[in-house]
Amino acid sequence: MTIFVxxxxxxxxxxxxxxxxxxxxxxFLGFTESYDExxxxxxxxxxxxxxxxxxxxxMLIGSHVLxxxxxxxxxxxxxxxxxxxxxxxxxxxxxxxxxxxxxxxxVDEEDPDSFYPLTMPLTVGPGSISVAITIGSQRPAxxxxxxxxxxxxxxxxxxxxxxxxxxxxxxxxxRLVSSLGHGGTNVVVRLSAFILLCIGIQILWGGLxxxxxxx
Numbered sequence: 001m002t003i004f005v006x007x008x009x010x011x012x013x014x015x016x017x018x019x020x021x022x023x024x025x026x027x028f029l030g031f032t033e034s035y036d037e038x039x040x041x042x043x044x045x046x047x048x049x050x051x052x053x054x055x056x057x058x059m060l061i062g063s064h065v066l067x068x069x070x071x072x073x074x075x076x077x078x079x080x081x082x083x084x085x086x087x088x089x090x091x092x093x094x095x096x097x098x099x100x101x102x103x104x105x106x107v108d109e110e111d112p113d114s115f116y117p118l119t120m121p122l123t124v125g126p127g128s129i130s131v132a133i134t135i136g137s138q139r140p141a142x143x144x145x146x147x148x149x150x151x152x153x154x155x156x157x158x159x160x161x162x163x164x165x166x167x168x169x170x171x172x173x174x175r176l177v178s179s180l181g182h183g184g185t186n187v188v189v190r191l192s193a194f195i196l197l198c199i200g201i202q203i204l205w206g207g208l209x210x211x212x213x214x215x
Contacts, residue, residue: 003147007154008161014135015055015162017196018087018127021169022176027122029173032112039112044170046114051124052163055132059155062133074210080134081204087127088197092190123166134203 028047032040066076112118136155169176 004150004154007151008158011059011135011155011158012161013195014131014199015128015159016165017193017199018084018131019051019055019124019162019166021123021162021166022180024123024166025169025173026177028118028170029177031118031122035112040173041171043112043114043118044167044173047119047123047170048163048167050115050119051166052159054120054124055128055159055162056156058129058132059136059159060152062129063137066133066137074207074214076137077134077203077207077210079207080130080137081200081202081207083127083130084134084200085197085204086200088193088195088200092193092197131199 028044032043035043063076
């Protein structure tokens with residue numbers, strides 16, 4: 001149970017700040033402001049499902065794909081740590097946070113695309129995919145099938161929790177933005193950025209330590 005809880009918290013804490021559904025909710029509202037509530041709710045569900053499979057696939061097989069191209073796991077961790085750290089620093093020092101007061105992009109109301117740009121890159125962008133691959137590459141090597149399945153189940157459950165968070169934030173984006181206001185939304189983004197910065201440095205240090213150990 002300890003392994004399940006630790007893995008769940010690690011994955012959720014690693015992905016939540018960069019996916020940042022609270023910060024993306026105003027943007028989602030801006031993209032879909034011309035849609036009625038029913039269509040917006042349908043899009044929120046589709047985006048959550050897309051995000052779940054995109055993140056789960058990146059975490060489970062992303063590192064294996066990179067290794068197929070001859071990229072070592074420590075290098076993946078260092079690169080991923082740099083990306084996460086840079087993204088966190090940029091987000092932490094962003095001057096303003098968009099309040100979603102206007103549509104950033106117009107799509108056909110008759111046939112809206114839930115994947116682009118609403119799922120990717122708005123919700124799950126290159127940074128989120130990089131984090132998922134990096135966390136997936138840190139799975140402990142073990143011949144214990146039961147432990148491996150437990151870790152995989154915990155990771156899937158954590159990503160499911162992320163997807164549910166995305167759904168509820170987008171589903172109630174109008175209420176969320178109204179209740180938090182611009183100042184509250186800005187606070188959430190800043191705190192998430194600081195946590196993300198710390199996680200990025202930790203991942204970077206883990207990769208550097210492994211390379212130095214192998215040298």
